[in-house]
Amino acid sequence: MTEPSCLAAVRHSYDTVARAYAERVPEPRALDPVSRAMLAAFADLVRTRGPVADLGCGPGKVTAHLAALGVPVFGVDVSPRMIELARSAHPDLRFEVGSMTALDLGDGELGGVLAYYATHHTPPGQLPAVFTEFHRVLSPGGRLLLAGHTGDGEHLRPTRAYGDHPVSYESYLLPPDRIAALLQDAGLVVTTRVVQEPEGTSTRRTGTFLAYRPER
Template sequence: MPDTTAPRASVSVPVPPSTPMPSTEDLAGTQASYDTVAASYAALLEDELGSRTIDRALLAAFAETATSAGLGAVGDLGCGPGRVTGHLASLGVDAFGVDLSPGMVAEARRRHPDLRFEVGSILDLDLPDGSLGGALLWYSTVHTPPAQLPAVYAEVQRVLAPGAPLLTAFKVGDCQVHLQHAYGHDLSLQVYWTPVELVTDLLARAGLVVDARVVCEPAPHEKQPQGYVLAHRPA
């Protein structure tokens, strides 16, 4: 893991040209795939955070930042079955979840009946401007083409309160993979690996201030590094 406090040279990153927003058919395909795997996904990843020390440390830093700021509830945007939402709640965060997949939301409600979960898209959140005291994008942009990330980050910036933090986690690289089988099921998902420099540049262009970036080398069972960026909306 690199030293996230060391000065960094300026890197010029080409911003991908804008493309049309995902079609209703594209979103429906992603939704259907996750509806299919919801129960299996939840069971397989239920205890994953227990073996990921760095993930827990970064989530703890995010949780402390959000609770210290005291700016409102924190949205786990693309929450899946709610495992990270529940972890944030265990750290004292007033957390709720939003996910595109009704199957995932149903699983999250079943597993965490004391927390709030809603069906929704990170491209069009049913939230007022400046209403969130923090936002988490925990691998929830991995199916978003890089050219559409500016729209995601603009929407997150819109709903964050001034001073509120954002933590995003993603797969590091510069390629696209078509996933046809996962979690014991056939499905069809596009997965995008994204350069860290592109993520930080697009966050800045959306009006967010980048505070830290971390890259972890692949674990033995993984194919790519994992990236994390902590940012905030300026007060």
């Protein structure tokens, strides 16, 4: 698969904000109870299924959280700087530079895929290819947990982020029903969908989806 042009903007932006991002993004144990429960449920589902890839792992905080829950997990991120920070913070875990659009993994190699706030920079027209890639690398019965911001189709073009650092990525906030439909179209069976309305300091609705690749 040819690398989408948007990846260059994502890579450069997250290389730029990597240190500030790592300092500002909370540890998983500080997440709200529902988000923590969904991560724990995913860990229960994949713990004995084989390797699990945390795609868009950033500085590795969620990767390490899953590892502490007994999951055989490794991290992948398009930003080399993020991978440097992840390796430094968690030297006992495996982290690789790579893109979820074209994973360096064999067909059916994974027991689980985590995409945690990692797909919203992908233009909607390219999501079918990304979700098909998730399906390809999952073994039959393998599980996916996808979480992220949702909306009514907003297309955001921020220029500064994480302490006023310059960024050039774009974000696409899709309705939960559309995300679920795209996962189904890619051959994944959605079993659980949790939509959380803004609460406290949060200003955006979020959606979390559990899905699996069918046995046949």
